[in-house]
Amino acid sequence: xxxxxxxxxxKNGDKMKIKEIMTKNLVTASPYxxxxxxxxxxxxxxxxxxxxxxxxxxxxxITDRDMIIRAFANGKSAKETLEEYxxxxxxxxxxxxxxxxxxxxxxxxxxxxxxxxxxDSIIGMISLSDILAxxxxxxxxxxxxxxxEPFEEVEISNEIDIPQAEVxxxxx
Numbered sequence: 121x122x123x124x125x126x127x128x129x130x131k132n133g134d135k136m137k138i139k140e141i142m143t144k145n146l147v148t149a150s151p152y153x154x155x156x157x158x159x160x161x162x163x164x165x166x167x168x169x170x171x172x173x174x175x176x177x178x179x180x181x182i183t184d185r186d187m188i189i190r191a192f193a194n195g196k197s198a199k200e201t202l203e204e205y206x207x208x209x210x211x212x213x214x215x216x217x218x219x220x221x222x223x224x225x226x227x228x229x230x231x232x233x234x235x236x237x238x239x240d241s242i243i244g245m246i247s248l249s250d251i252l253a254x255x256x257x258x259x260x261x262x263x264x265x266x267x268x269e270p271f272e273e274v275e276i277s278n279e280i281d282i283p284q285a286e287v288x289x290x291x292x
Contacts, residue, residue: 139215141254142244148173156198178242182206212237
């Protein structure tokens, strides 16, 4: 299931499209791949992101950070499978999406990678690193900052009336 199916097409042919710089040959894993196997795949290919494929269909993704925060930091075994810890939706865009539009989606979703879809098939992936490596100016800096900005903290109002408990006697 796709969380978003955003197919943004270019209005101006002069702007760079993500299909010009996307990664085409994806390294993937299955939902039944163990955390240890996924870690080794990421290490061997020097990547931090794996699309999850099942029955020739992409069903989600997992990042190195997902594995650390959702699994290892909670004491989970490296023998557990990705199925429990993966993000089970994809955020996709068309290969004709302009770089700036892709960055807007990344910033609004606070993600660093997008899957590229054409005719209901995944054809590649674009990362923030790919975009920055191919940028010649600072036009995209505002989007990069937005992706990495911390979430705003919720301010708790002091105007809520909370009953106070009183202790008459206390013995140990």
